[in-house]
Amino acid sequence: MKIIIGGAMGRMGREVTAAALNAGMEIVCGVDIMYSGQPMDIPMVTGFDLVEENADVLIDFSRADSLPEILTLATSKGIASVLCTTGYTDVEVARINEASQRIAILRSANMSLGVNLMEELVAIASRALADDFDVEIIEKHHRMKLDSPSGTALMFYDAVRGEKGKDTEPIYGRYGRTHKRTSREIGVHAVRGGTVTGEHEVGFYGNGEQIILTHRAENRALFAQGAIKAASFLSGKPAGLYSMRNVVKEILG
Numbered sequence: 001m002k003i004i005i006g007g008a009m010g011r012m013g014r015e016v017t018a019a020a021l022n023a024g025m026e027i028v029c030g031v032d033i034m035y036s037g038q039p040m041d042i043p044m045v046t047g048f049d050l051v052e053e054n055a056d057v058l059i060d061f062s063r064a065d066s067l068p069e070i071l072t073l074a075t076s077k078g079i080a081s082v083l084c085t086t087g088y089t090d091v092e093v094a095r096i097n098e099a100s101q102r103i104a105i106l107r108s109a110n111m112s113l114g115v116n117l118m119e120e121l122v123a124i125a126s127r128a129l130a131d132d133f134d135v136e137i138i139e140k141h142h143r144m145k146l147d148s149p150s151g152t153a154l155m156f157y158d159a160v161r162g163e164k165g166k167d168t169e170p171i172y173g174r175y176g177r178t179h180k181r182t183s184r185e186i187g188v189h190a191v192r193g194g195t196v197t198g199e200h201e202v203g204f205y206g207n208g209e210q211i212i213l214t215h216r217a218e219n220r221a222l223f224a225q226g227a228i229k230a231a232s233f234l235s236g237k238p239a240g241l242y243s244m245r246n247v248v249k250e251i252l253g
């Protein structure tokens with residue numbers, strides 16, 4: 001499979017390059033605005049408008065503002081695109097949706113196969129346990145993380161809500177609360193400290209029993225491996241908008 005990597009010199013771009021070469025993929029071009037002719041393992045250009053090669057899939061881990069160039073390249077050459085960059089505005093998301101009518105696009109803010117499988121498990125558990133179990137979500141990240149709760153914790157909240165019903169209510173911490181927990185509540189709590197890469201726990205607390213689903217990210221390589229899986233999934237797919245959930249569903253059969 002021939003691939004193009006956007007943001008190839010960045011932290012994730014380097015991880016994806018290593019994972020793609022390891023998977024036997026042919027990287028026909030890397031794109032990075034910081035490229036200034038230094039020796040690299042792959043052919044490089046400084047902008048998406050300078051890519052001459054064709055490819056089966058483009059994997060992007062650059063910056064949200066490179067989206068117009070990416071979509072111009074991908075739609076003009078008919079290249080399926082795995083968009084892993086985060087921080088798109090609503091206008092940019094609308095552009096992605098529009099482009100997906102012409103090419104296959106997979107977008108996910110969390111490319112980890114494990115996290116996306118856990119989302120599926122959380123949905124199954126929520127469906128099976130319904131109102132008999134209380135659900136509490138706890139996420140932990142390093143002291144440098146700016147936002148809380150994490151986007152992934154909110155993704156798990158949505159998975160629970162999708163099964164338990166719309167009248168569920170997120171409770172972010174319980175400081176100052178003076179009444180008993182209701183079955184509508186889903187606790188969402190953030191811990192910040194040290195160098196924790198990322199940990200998400202979704203706990204189902206019943207009468208005399210507990211089920212705790214936990215995902216621990218140990219390094220960034222897992223996102224690159226997920227992106228490679230996504231590229232293999234997307235190659236040759238018809239135009240449309242896909243997510244990592246589709247990849248997990250295909251693996252589960």
Ligand SMILES: NC(=O)c1ccc[n+]([C@@H]2O[C@H](COP(=O)([O-])OP(=O)(O)OC[C@H]3O[C@@H](n4cnc5c(N)ncnc54)[C@H](O)[C@@H]3O)[C@@H](O)[C@H]2O)c1
Pocket residue numbers: 006007008009010011012013031032033034046047048061062063064065066084085086087108109110111112223
């Ligand atoms: N979806 C996921 O699972 C996941 C996981 C990790 C990171 N990310 C996202 O991926 C993106 C990159 O993360 P990172 O940690 O590798 O960042 P980074 O800053 O290390 O790398 C980004 C690279 O993109 C390049 N770049 C910026 N604008 C460009 C443009 N217009 N054209 C070409 N190259 C351009 C930069 O020069 C840089 O080398 C971020 O948006 C991050 O949030 C997503």
